[in-house]
Amino acid sequence: MSSTIIETDPDATLLPERIRRFPFPFANDTYRYSANVEPATKDAPTEAGSWGTHLVDIDEHYLDELAERAKVLERDASRVNVLPHMRGSVWDALITLLSSMADDYPDTMSFHRAGNICRWHNGLQNLDIEFTVGDDSSLPGGPMRFLGSQIQDDIILLDVREDTLWLDAGLVTFAADWSFGFDVGMNFTEIHHPVPRVNEERIVSRAEQFLLRLQPGEQFRRTNWTMTIGRRLDTSTETYPEWGPDRSTIADDPALPEKLHLRVEVQHLIRLPHSGALLFLVRTHLLPLSDIARVPAWRERMGHVLAELPDDMAAYKGIIRYRKAASDWLLGR
Amino acid sequence: MTAIALQPQVHPAVEGGLHLEVTGISRQTESIVSITFAAPEGGRLPSYVPGSHLVVQYGSGVNAYSLTGSGNAPSEYTISVLRVDEGAGGSVAMHRLSVGDRVNVSRPRSAFAPASTASHHLLVAAGIGVTPILSHARAAVERGNTASMIYVHRPDAGAHVTEARELLGPGLTALVECTSRDSFQSVLAEALITQPLGTHLYVCGPVVFMDAVLEEARSQGWSSARLHSEAFGATELDAGEPFTVHLARSGVSLEVPAGVSLLETLESAGKTIPNMCRKGICGECVLPVLRGAPQHRDLYLSDQEKAENTTMMCCVSRSNDPELELDL
Numbered sequence: 001m002s003s004t005i006i007e008t009d010p011d012a013t014l015l016p017e018r019i020r021r022f023p024f025p026f027a028n029d030t031y032r033y034s035a036n037v038e039p040a041t042k043d044a045p046t047e048a049g050s051w052g053t054h055l056v057d058i059d060e061h062y063l064d065e066l067a068e069r070a071k072v073l074e075r076d077a078s079r080v081n082v083l084p085h086m087r088g089s090v091w092d093a094l095i096t097l098l099s100s101m102a103d104d105y106p107d108t109m110s111f112h113r114a115g116n117i118c119r120w121h122n123g124l125q126n127l128d129i130e131f132t133v134g135d136d137s138s139l140p141g142g143p144m145r146f147l148g149s150q151i152q153d154d155i156i157l158l159d160v161r162e163d164t165l166w167l168d169a170g171l172v173t174f175a176a177d178w179s180f181g182f183d184v185g186m187n188f189t190e191i192h193h194p195v196p197r198v199n200e201e202r203i204v205s206r207a208e209q210f211l212l213r214l215q216p217g218e219q220f221r222r223t224n225w226t227m228t229i230g231r232r233l234d235t236s237t238e239t240y241p242e243w244g245p246d247r248s249t250i251a252d253d254p255a256l257p258e259k260l261h262l263r264v265e266v267q268h269l270i271r272l273p274h275s276g277a278l279l280f281l282v283r284t285h286l287l288p289l290s291d292i293a294r295v296p297a298w299r300e301r302m303g304h305v306l307a308e309l310p311d312d313m314a315a316y317k318g319i320i321r322y323r324k325a326a327s328d329w330l331l332g333r
Numbered sequence: 334m335t336a337i338a339l340q341p342q343v344h345p346a347v348e349g350g351l352h353l354e355v356t357g358i359s360r361q362t363e364s365i366v367s368i369t370f371a372a373p374e375g376g377r378l379p380s381y382v383p384g385s386h387l388v389v390q391y392g393s394g395v396n397a398y399s400l401t402g403s404g405n406a407p408s409e410y411t412i413s414v415l416r417v418d419e420g421a422g423g424s425v426a427m428h429r430l431s432v433g434d435r436v437n438v439s440r441p442r443s444a445f446a447p448a449s450t451a452s453h454h455l456l457v458a459a460g461i462g463v464t465p466i467l468s469h470a471r472a473a474v475e476r477g478n479t480a481s482m483i484y485v486h487r488p489d490a491g492a493h494v495t496e497a498r499e500l501l502g503p504g505l506t507a508l509v510e511c512t513s514r515d516s517f518q519s520v521l522a523e524a525l526i527t528q529p530l531g532t533h534l535y536v537c538g539p540v541v542f543m544d545a546v547l548e549e550a551r552s553q554g555w556s557s558a559r560l561h562s563e564a565f566g567a568t569e570l571d572a573g574e575p576f577t578v579h580l581a582r583s584g585v586s587l588e589v590p591a592g593v594s595l596l597e598t599l600e601s602a603g604k605t606i607p608n609m610c611r612k613g614i615c616g617e618c619v620l621p622v623l624r625g626a627p628q629h630r631d632l633y634l635s636d637q638e639k640a641e642n643t644t645m646m647c648c649v650s651r652s653n654d655p656e657l658e659l660d661l
Contacts, residue, residue, distance in 0.1 A: 034616065038609040085449040088476055092380075095406075113377075113406060133406075134476075159449050162558045206632045210614040216382055216443050220610065274380035274404055276446045 017060065019294060020049030022287050025223040025264050029304035033198050033313075035207050040219035040268055047297040054104045055219065055268060056097055056151050057283055062124060065152045065174075065233065072173040072234050073145070078181035079173050079236070082144050082157075086169035089157050089277035091133055094143045096272060096279070097151060122150060144171050153268075156180075156280040158188070158211075165208055165278060167191055172236070174284045176226050176263060177318055179237035196312040211278055214271040221268045226317045227326070228263045231286050247318060251325040257290040260326055262302065289326060303330030343437050345572065345592035346388050346395045350439040351378070355430050356409060361492035364416045365461060366428055367401075370436065371409040378407050381441030383472035384465040384535070384563070387412060388439035389427070396423030399464035399537075399563070400441060401493065403471035410441070413492055415461040445535070445563045447472060452531030454480035455524060457546055459538030460487075465563055466537055467493050474504030481507035483520055485538070488512045521546065525553045537563040573628070576652035580604075580661045581623055595620075595647040604661065606647060613649035620647050624658035627651070 024046045044052040051057070073079055082090055095113070098120050102111035108123035116133040131138035139146040147155060148171040157169040165188040172180035183191050188211075192204040214220070228235055229246040250256055268281040293299040306319075306327035314320040357369035372378060381404035386397045389412070398412035414427040430436070445465050447454060454473055458466035463484055473480035482497060482505060497508055509524075511517035528534075534555065536546045543562045550560055572592035578599075579586045589598045596618055599606055608618040613631030622645050629639040631646035638644060645657075 035614050036609065037612075037615050039611075089449070115406075160446070161448050161450060202635070206614055209632050210610070210612060213612070215440070216385070217379055217440050273441075274382060274406075275449070276382040276443050277449070 015048055015294060018287065019291050021051050021059065022046070022048065022291075023051040023223055023264050023266050023285055024048070024292075024295075024298050025225045026298075026301045026305050029301055030308050031225075031305045031313075033195075033203050035203060035210065035222070037207075037210065037220045037222045037269070040221040040270075046295075048295045052221070052266070055100045055270075056104065056153065056281075057266070058101075058105065058124070058152070062152060066149060068233060069148060069173045073148070073171075076238060078238070080144055080148065080171040081181065081184045082142075082169040083185070086157055086159060086277070087136070088134075089159070089272060089275040089279075090143045090147070090169060092272040092275040092277065093155065093157060093279045094147045095133065096270070097147065101150070125150075144169065147171070148173075151281075153281040153283040156282070158278040158280060160212065160276060160278060163212060164188065165211060172282075174233040174282070175236040176228070176265065176284070177235055177237065177240075182237065194316070196316050211269060211271075214269070214278070216271045216273045216276055219268060219270045221266060224265045224267060226263050227319045227323075228261045228286060229259055231261060231288075233284055233286070247321055251322040256322075256325060257293065257329055258288050260289050260322070261286040262289070262292055289330060293330065299330050303327045306330070342393075344390045344393070344395045347390050347437045347439045350388070350437060353378075353410070353436055353438055355432050355434045355436065357411075358430065358432060361413055362490045364490075365413055365492045366416070367411055367413045367492075368427060368430055369409050369411045370438065373435070376408065378410060379440055380404055380406055382443035382446045383468045384445035384447065385441040385443045385468070386445075386465070387441055389423075390437040391423050391426035394421060394423060396421075396427070397442075398427075399445075399468065401464050401467045401471075403468060403475045404441070405472070405475060410438075413461065413464050445537070445561060447478075447535070448533045448559075448561070450531070451478070451533035451559075453529045453533075454478065455528055455532050455534045456480055456482040457521070457534065457536040457538075458482070459485040459542045461492065462536075462538030462542070462563070463491070463493050463497070464537075466535065467497060469535055470497065470500050470505050474500050474502070478504065480505050481509075481524070483509045483511065483517070483524060485511045485517045485542075521549060525550055525555070533559045533561060535561045535563075573651040576654070577656045578652070579624075579656060579658045581658055582661055589651070594649065595645075595651065599647065599661075608648055611648045613646050616646070618646055618648045619644050621660040622657060623660050625652055625654040625656055627657065628653045 041053060041055055043050050098111045102109045110121045112119045118133060119130050121128045136142040154172040154174050155170055156167060158165040159168045167183055167186055170180055188208045189204060192198055198204050229250050232243055235243050250260055253259060264285045266283045270279040272279050292302055306323045314323050353370035354373040355368060356371045359367045361367050381400060383404050386399045387410060388395050388397050398414060401411045401413060414424050416428050417424045447469055454469060456466045456469050470480055470482055501508055509520050511520055534550055536543050547560055547562060575590050577586055577588055587598050587602050589595050596606055596608060606618050609615040614633060616633040622643055626642050627645035628651045630649045633646050
């Protein structure tokens with residue numbers, strides 16, 4: 001048994017922003033899948049601070065993460081795909097999100113539209129650009145690639161037809177152990193087929209019914225979580241050989257608290273106003289266990305969640321080989 | 334009298350919606366008037382999905398009317414209203430509006446969207462049913478899709494006829510106007526067997542008209558996945574009947590009016606009920622039922638749980654009995 005000294009800040013306001021703004025996902029000592037949806041853009045307090053006031057969250061990693069995304073796209077073009085019937089939805093998503101960012105960050109961003117001519121200013125990137133809605137050639141790389149260069153979120157667009165949702169467009173560079181290129185064209189049930197328990201518990205069909213009933217302009221959100229070794233955003237199926245092997249060595253690694261990250265996805269579900277398509281945004285946040293441990297309530301709750309999580313769920317999340325080591329460390333055993 | 338004076342309270346169906354000003358009135362036919370709304374302070378209104386409708390409050394009631402524009406970044410909304418003298422009063426109230434009146438409306442609601450994968454749109458309208466069909470035609474033209482339109486109206490009494498004709502071109506490739514039942518029958522029969530592969534059909538008009546068109550399309554081998562008809566209110570829960578709720582542990586009884594949820598009623602009475610989505614999906618606001626049969630309208634409880642009637646989701650569900658007793 002190893003003994004560990006955990007640094008605990010007595011005053012939460014002294015914690016760095018990455019901890020204060022982290023969307024810690026556990027409300028209880030146990031975790032099970034649930035739809036856990038709530039209206040978007042509502043401030044969510046945690047023991048360390050709060051998160052969630054903005055639809056598009058911009059943080060200290062903004063430029064780094066966008067640079068990493070650009071590299072991933074350069075290596076692998078299959079991370080972005082827009083089926084032809086989704087062109088209008090992509091434009092709809094772009095206009096919706098740029099307007100929202102301009103409203104939320106007026107000091108650094110602005111968006112103006114006259115007819116179909118738009119002007120977008122992004123001070124964080126020293127970017128000032130004019131484009132025409134519907135003209136794909138008016139934006140570098142087209143509207144989907146351009147949107148992916150402005151927000152840290154992964155972008156998924158679901159078409160609504162025949163009372164079903166279809167994953168027909170997206171730009172996904174930071175997938176948590178799934179492949180966007182494999183899932184394109186699938187429907188909602190097919191996409192979720194590999195997830196244990198959710199079909200038996202009717203979570204997927206309930207979620208789909210909920211999404212189908214969303215009216216244009218409505219915005220909801222939920223969180224989901226897993227764990228990642230290293231501060232690695234691209235853990236897609238395509239790069240498994242790069243990150244997969246770490247799973248079998250981390251349990252015995254003395255640097256586990258610094259290397260092992262809680263990976264939280266803040267997922268937004270937005271019914272787009274003009275196309276009626278569903279925009280699904282996935283923003284990934286990573287925080288190492290050493291930072292989690294600086295908030296005593298988080299340390300304890302996450303320790304219990306990992307210890308109690310049923311094997312099938314732990315296996316699906318890919319954490320089964322090291323979850324005991326992680327929970328033991330968090331609980332100070 | 335202005336409409337605003339008729340609206341002492343915001344109707345639940347338009348809550349969280351828009352407060353707009355009437356900026357234009359134009360007579361389409363003897364019995365149909367077009368009304369244009371804009372934000373009193375000007376500026377853009379929310380875009381909408383083609384075929385959307387607006388719920389408009391009149392006095393203590395509300396009515397839904399189709400928007401006639403394409404929905405792309407609009408600065409005004411236009412509806413057209415057929416005067417129905419023996420109706421509930423909505424159309425008569427709309428016909429009394431004048432420029433400068435203020436009205437409470439919902440955000441645009443979509444229940445008749447175009448299919449994104451359609452290779453061609455066959456649009457069929459009868460009478461006032463032309464309003465969402467015109468929206469579809471405009472959107473097809475704007476989006477670079479193709480559509481053709483069959484419009485049945487009485488001789489010299491077609492609303493929006495001029496606008497439909499002006500749309501003709503590479504987007505709206507055909508407009509057939511029919512002023513008799515017989516001519517429509519033969520036009521429709523021909524259209525149903527000559528459409529390009531992947532065509533979707535959209536119909537709006539009187540219910541019997543829509544049923545007849547859909548029936549004929551099915552008999553010609555059209556799958557229901559390619560048939561669309563306007564159904565107002567299909568995506569929203571109705572206001573429901575009023576009921577009384579008795580809180581056993583608190584010893585109080587509360588009235589739950591139509592259009593107000595049980596959750597809202599309990600919150601108004603100072604009760605704190607955990608809740609997240611307020612749409613009957615997340616399962617947070619579950620309450621134990623001691624007596625009475627809830628009218629379950631949620632997506633959370635299983636069929637078996639619903640049949641047991643021992644729990645209910647108070648954000649959307651109501652009561653089948655005049656009174657419910659809760660363990661609260």
